[in-house]
Amino acid sequence: MTSAIVVAAGTSRRMGFDKLAAVLAGRTVLEHSVRALAATGEFAEIILVTSPARRDEAQAWIDAVRRETGVPVRWAGGGAERQDSVAAGLAALDPAATLVAVHDGARPLVRADDVRRVVAEARTSGAASLAHPVVDTLKRADGNGQVTGSVDRTDLWAMETPQVFAVDVLRDAYAAALARGQSLTDEVSALEAAGQPVTLVPSTPGNLKITHPGDLVMAGLLMRG
């Protein structure tokens, strides 16, 4: 059985606006992200992890998603950090789940065919992530905006979601990372720390993560366009 966890806990500390509750084409970013997964037909359940404050808002559309797609969406309360929320999602999975996709609630535009490809890869190899090659020239800078060094972009990839894993592998890697007190920006990092191989699946461009208010504008245009 293949399950999905949509992570929408935490606050939008970086930007100071509530990106998940922003409305695009009549639905919140978060609802779009959940519906994008449900529409693929790949998942037997979706665990939606949010802060308790967002529960009522989510409950308002969770039933509609089930009715329209046949996929049950269950709510779970998230923790302070992203990794706490993923751990809460893992704890809430149906015991029969053998494969789990973790998806950012702030990625409402993910394409069904990309989701299917990364699920298929993980089904074979045990761990896979959507990703795209870095095309920008990257530099390190100090707090005053002075360039201090370079980073070679050759062979460098930017991680996206969904990231899909054998449930046991992700559970073990997560337990080890949390025991070490490691801060995780994504699940690939947990597997990497555990020495587990992860395969990257090149995404179709456009799987935007809503970070800035400008991203919302762009996502809205892409959704209509």
Next chain:
Amino acid sequence: MTSAIVVAAGTSRRMGFDKLAAVLAGRTVLEHSVRALAATGEFAEIILVTSPARRDEAQAWIDAVRRETGVPVRWAGGGAERQDSVAAGLAALDPAATLVAVHDGARPLVRADDVRRVVAEARTSGAASLAHPVVDTLKRADGNGQVTGSVDRTDLWAMETPQVFAVDVLRDAYAAALARGQSLTDEVSALEAAGQPVTLVPSTPGNLKITHPGDLVMAGLLMRG
């Protein structure tokens, strides 16, 4: 005197489509990029560097840009690599130019206020680039898409253009880089190799570099939106 060089030489090797000649809202990407600079009122001249094959196409709108904005656009033939084209642009500058902005022909959406801010910074400090903080989790991967390592994204910035420099500083850094046979993905890299300080100016999100066909769709939507 402040000049600009728009670099549009080379081929779109990565994507196999001619991104510069693609039409958005009735004009090519390249014409939009040149007009975006001309419209800022910051530049006394713009040197457009393209492959000889693109000369006629450019000539068709160069005069209109001058007529409408008062900024003369002069054509120069570019080399095989990006850095050869920038060198050709430097050679074609008006001798009175003291400050020069180098801009990618594939960035048609750059905002006038961002251009003005990076020019102002370079006027003070001698070297500045538009840039944005990296928000993605980055990993290194081998040729089979297997994750091989991590790159800390803290303090990491993605370079954009325009990048603006005191003409003498850029000329010296370029001469040194070319003498060493260094391959340059941007001008900041040339200054960095020469030990010259560069200040990063945070851009407004949306200064897309057209790389994939999907970026064209997005740029078209942003332009209309």
